[in-house]
Amino acid sequence: MDCDQMLNLINHYMDGGLSQWRHRAVARHMNDCPPCADHHNAHIQFRQQVASKCFEEAPAGLRLRISESLGVHPSDGSPLR
Numbered sequence: 446m447d448c449d450q451m452l453n454l455i456n457h458y459m460d461g462g463l464s465q466w467r468h469r470a471v472a473r474h475m476n477d478c479p480p481c482a483d484h485h486n487a488h489i490q491f492r493q494q495v496a497s498k499c500f501e502e503a504p505a506g507l508r509l510r511i512s513e514s515l516g517v518h519p520s521d522g523s524p525l526r
């Protein structure tokens with residue numbers, strides 16, 4: 446796993462769409478590579494910002510769909526995991 450591969454997989458990683466060994470490879474890479482760990486954190490923050498912005502504007506049914514797709518709590522946008 447190098448940084449390019451890691452960045453290609455980061456969205457799948459956060460969506461839980463990776464096979465187990467790939468998921469572990471990404472996690473291990475982030476342990477050894479602070480820039481990629483920062484990148485991952487930035488992705489998480491970005492998702493939370495998008496989620497909280499959507500929650501201010503979206504109707505309840507849409508909020509639920511967004512929260513499900515982002516993996517965040519429907520009431521306040523906090524992460525489920």
Ligand SMILES: [Zn+2]
Pocket residue numbers: 447448451474478480481
């Ligand atoms: Zn890296």
